[in-house]
Every structure is written in structure tokens, then in C-alpha cells.
Amino acid sequence: MGTVFVDMSMSLDGYIAGPNDSQENPLGDGGERLHEWVFELQSWRAEQGLDGGKTGQDDEIVAKSIERVGAFVMGRRMFDNDDGPWGDDPFEGPWGDDPPFGTPVFILTHHGREPLEMDGGTTFHFVTEGIERALERAEEAAGDGDVRISGGADVVRQYVEAGLVDEIQLHVVPVLLGDGIRLFDHLGTRPIELERTRIVGSPNVTHLRFRVVNERATENEER
Amino acid sequence: MGTVFVDMSMSLDGYIAGPNDSQENPLGDGGERLHEWVFELQSWRAEQGLDGGKTGQDDEIVAKSIERVGAFVMGRRMFDNDDGPWGDDPFEGPWGDDPPFGTPVFILTHHGREPLEMDGGTTFHFVTEGIERALERAEEAAGDGDVRISGGADVVRQYVEAGLVDEIQLHVVPVLLGDGIRLFDHLGTRPIELERTRIVGSPNVTHLRFRVVNERATENEER
Numbered sequence: 001m002g003t004v005f006v007d008m009s010m011s012l013d014g015y016i017a018g019p020n021d022s023q024e025n026p027l028g029d030g031g032e033r034l035h036e037w038v039f040e041l042q043s044w045r046a047e048q049g050l051d052g053g054k055t056g057q058d059d060e061i062v063a064k065s066i067e068r069v070g071a072f073v074m075g076r077r078m079f080d081n082d083d084g085p086w087g088d089d090p091f092e093g094p095w096g097d098d099p100p101f102g103t104p105v106f107i108l109t110h111h112g113r114e115p116l117e118m119d120g121g122t123t124f125h126f127v128t129e130g131i132e133r134a135l136e137r138a139e140e141a142a143g144d145g146d147v148r149i150s151g152g153a154d155v156v157r158q159y160v161e162a163g164l165v166d167e168i169q170l171h172v173v174p175v176l177l178g179d180g181i182r183l184f185d186h187l188g189t190r191p192i193e194l195e196r197t198r199i200v201g202s203p204n205v206t207h208l209r210f211r212v213v214n215e216r217a218t219e220n221e222e223r
Numbered sequence: 224m225g226t227v228f229v230d231m232s233m234s235l236d237g238y239i240a241g242p243n244d245s246q247e248n249p250l251g252d253g254g255e256r257l258h259e260w261v262f263e264l265q266s267w268r269a270e271q272g273l274d275g276g277k278t279g280q281d282d283e284i285v286a287k288s289i290e291r292v293g294a295f296v297m298g299r300r301m302f303d304n305d306d307g308p309w310g311d312d313p314f315e316g317p318w319g320d321d322p323p324f325g326t327p328v329f330i331l332t333h334h335g336r337e338p339l340e341m342d343g344g345t346t347f348h349f350v351t352e353g354i355e356r357a358l359e360r361a362e363e364a365a366g367d368g369d370v371r372i373s374g375g376a377d378v379v380r381q382y383v384e385a386g387l388v389d390e391i392q393l394h395v396v397p398v399l400l401g402d403g404i405r406l407f408d409h410l411g412t413r414p415i416e417l418e419r420t421r422i423v424g425s426p427n428v429t430h431l432r433f434r435v436v437n438e439r440a441t442e443n444e445e446r
Contacts, residue, residue, distance in 0.1 A: 012393075012417060012433070013407035014237040030414050160399070170235075174417035174433055176383070178410040184236035187401035191253050194235060194397035199424035206419060208429065210235070210397055 001139055002146035005167040006156050007065050008183055009034040009205075012172055015180035016153055026094070028180050034173050037205040038062060047100045058202050065169065070145020071138040072101055073131075075155040076109040079124065098122075104141040106134045108155060131158050153181050161187055165212055168194065172206040224362055225369035228390040229379050230288050231406055232257040232428075235395055238403035239376055249317070251403050257396050260428040261285060270323040281425050288392065293368020294361040295324055296354075298378040299332040302347065321345075327364040329357045331378060354381050376404050384410055388435055391417065395429040 008016050011034060018028030027035070038044045042053035043063035053059070079095075098119040099105075106125050116124040125141075127134040138147045149159045159165050170183075198209035231239050234257060241251030250258070261267045265276035266286035276282070302318075321342040322328075329348050339347040348364075350357040361370045372382050382388050393406075421432035 012391075012431075013410065014405075019412060029412065033414060168235075172431075174419050176407060176410055176415040176417065178414060179412050182237075184399060187236065187399055189242060189252065189402050191256060191401060192399040194399065196397050196424065196426075196429060199422065199429060201419060201422035203419075206422060206431065208235075208395075 002068075002070060002142050002144060003166045004135065004139075004147045004149065004159070004164060005169060006149050006160070006165055007169040007171075008151065008156070009038065009171040009173055010183050011175050011177040011180075013176045013178065014182045014184060015177040016151070016183045017181040018177060019179040019181075021181065030177060031180065033175055033177070037171070037173065037202070047102075049098065049100075057200060058205065058207075061200065061207055065148075068146045069101075069103055069148045070142025071103050072105040072148050072150050073134050073138050073155070073159075074105060074107060074150040075152050076107055076111075078151055078155075079105075079107045079109075095122075103145070104138070106138045106141075108134050131155075131162060131164070135159070135164055153183050153185070156183060157185065157187060160184075160192065160212075163212075163214055167197075167209065167211055169198075169207070169209045172208060174204075174206070225291075225293060225365055225367060226389045227358065227362075227370045227372065227382070227387060228392060229372050229383070229388055230392040230394075231374065231379070232261065232394040232396055233406050234398050234400040234403075236399045236401065237405045237407060238400040239374070239406045240404040241400060242402040242404075244404065253400060254403065256398055256400070260394065260396065260425070270325075272321065272323075280423060281428065281430075284423065284430055288371075291369045292324075292326055292371045293365025294326050295328040295371050295373050296357050296361050296378070296382075297328060297330060297373040298375050299330055299334075301374055301378075302328075302330045318345075326368070327361070329361045329364075331357050354378075354385060354387070358382070358387055376406050376408070379406060380408065380410060383407075383415065383435075386435075386437055390420075390432065390434055392421075392430070392432045395431060397427075397429070 010016050018031035021028035037058060040054050041059040041062050042055050043059050043066060045053040047066055099122040102121040104123050104125060106127050109126050110128060112128045113126040127137060149156055149165060193213040194210035195213050197211050200207040233239050241254035244251035260281060263277050264282040264285050265278050266282050266289055268276040270289055322345040325344040327346050327348060329350050332349050333351060335351045336349040350360060372379055416436040417433035418436050420434050423430040
């Protein structure tokens, strides 16, 4: 079975998006600052169907994060950032007909829906049975590949709190954003121990990778 | 004139102390976890008047942070973590007769008081004229040395927001503390750009140092 991982760009003060996020402003005010480092990379551009871009250290890290994924899990609002289920059926969400995932994607929702097979290998599956079941299905679909918990922050928090995440990769952007959506917002009072497994300092970003030392909740009777 | 800097141990989720901090529990529940890496170092122990301890990379970083300081600025509650001014006069605060600073220390307070000269080179000065004036006095006293904004978090935030900090050094401890006192809590919506100037990965802690790119407020007419 693969690894369950989180991979996020975060400001030094812990934000993954700016304030006032909305359908028209999905990254929030100033939030695009957190992704500038990635927009110019060859691996990221290729995922969006674009040519060219920079290679090098940052690009290798992003390429690896893309390549390892066998399935994604994400919250409903990342799939479809309008007012909700499912006013825009047939799907007209932000991802277009050929989404950049190229794998099965499991969407957490309270509103069941038939799977949506898109171009380029992406199929959206809709899971109404909660985060554990969504992860189970993603792990089955991923085979030997890894499962990426894509977001948003609330979904990442739920998986981390439940002890279901093996690895947290953060790309720390050297800015204090000052306000917005935090990645880790009051996870609770049980500290979660990590072990840093990689550190790479590029000029525009600091890549930190951690293994979650606490066991998975399902293997830990004390929880 | 020296550098104005902040130097803090912080959890990966941004906390510098645990929840439920009090006079008896100044680091909050679980907060000592953030300082474990430093307690065993020779430089830190020497500052407390203790012999022995580990040398190496972490120790050199801490030694340098101690050596460079010509004066400290801190909040009233770091000086005297009881209910307040100045019930325990003569001073019976947490620092004892021979505090570890060995330099002038400027305490931000609304209650003026005569300076307190302690053993070992520490003199506490009490500043009622606000953060700018406290920093001015600290810079005068520090000479060619640097000024360290010691804390707490609210004091650090005030100085960062005012554009008065040149450098932020963080020792990121690989734990998600889940709750407590955040170092950077809603600084406001004007992003503050940084430049990473050092990255050192030790097994138990990640040392990150940043230069604040935004100019000081006093030099920036747009503020």
C-alpha cells in the first residue's frame, strides 16, 4: 500500500490561502503569492497541458509529487467551488473537460452522484460515507501509487486529526500573509509528533517534508 | 547600528507555547516540547550558570544568538509573570537575582518604575512610552550589538507589524502542538515579504532565518 500524503504551499505564518476567498477568488486576496514559485515550473506547466518552463531542484520536487499519486482525495469545494450540489450539472466546475489529475479523484460530499469520467484519465468519484471510506476507496484505486489528500485545509485537518496521514510536505513561502485560511487551525490538544525527512532550500521556497510519527488511529487503541 | 531580531522556537503549526499558560505554567500545556532541543546545549546551559552540555551545530546557532545581543526588549509578562505591577516589589520574578541576559533589558509597561540592576550585568529598564521608544533606548544601549525582541508573541507581532524588525529566526520543532499561543496571529492584510538567509536542518529542529524585505515603517511614507 502506498503512502497517504499532504503537499501544500504555505506562508511562514501558516496560511494556504488569503482572506476573502470565493468562487471568483479561490486563492483569496494575495493567495496567488503562495504559488508563484510553482507556476513557472516545467512539471506544473506540463500537468496543465502547457509547454516549456523551468527545470531544476524545485521542478524535480514537483514532478515527483505529481508522478507518485495514484489517487486524490479532496473536499467538495475544491471540486466545484460554486454554491453547491449540483446546480451546474452537467459539470462546469473550475477544472474543465481535461482536469490535471489524470487519476481517480475522490470527492467528499453529502450529496451522492454518479462518477464523472473526464478526458485525460481523471474520473471524479463522489463519496458520502465519510473520510475513512473515501481514503479506503482511494487506496484501492491507487494500487501501488500514493494517495494525496489535496485539500482544502479543513479536509487536511480532518485526516491529520484522525491519524490517517503518513507524510506532510510543505513548501514554505517566505512571506507573512497576515490573514487567510490556515492549514493547521486548532488541531486539538493531543500533540502530533513528526520526523523531518527532507529539507531543501531553494531561493524562493523552503521544502520541508515530515513523516507523521504517531500511528494511524485505526492501529491505536488509546484514541 | 545593529540588527533588530526575533528568535523563537515554534511548532510546525505555528505555536510558541501551549494552551492554558499561567504563572505556574508559563510555557502552557506541552509547551516545553518546543524547547527540549535547546535545554541540553552547552551555550544555553552556560547562560543559566550550568556546566556541560552538547556542542555542535545547534549549540553554535544558540551561542551566536546569545553573543550578538546588546540589549533585549520584552513584554511586561515575560519580566514578571504574576498578576502585575508591581505587587512583588522588591522584584521576586521568575528570573532570580542573576538573570541570564547579562545586558540591559527594556520592559514594555504602562507602569513606570526605577531601573533594577541585577547581578551578572542585567539591568531591567521600564519603558512606558511605547514600542518605538523602547526600541530606540535598546538600540542606544546595545551600541554595536543587536537588539533581540524577546517576546511574548503579542510584543513580537507589534514590532513586526510596525516594520521595526530586520530579521526573524525560527527554530521549527517537528510537532503539531494543536493549540496554544501563536507567534503570528492575524498580522493584518498587508503581506510582509521575507528573504530566507539561512537554513540548517538538525535532527531535532529546523533552523530558518529570514530577512524582512519590507522597509522599516519609519522609512516608508506609504504606511
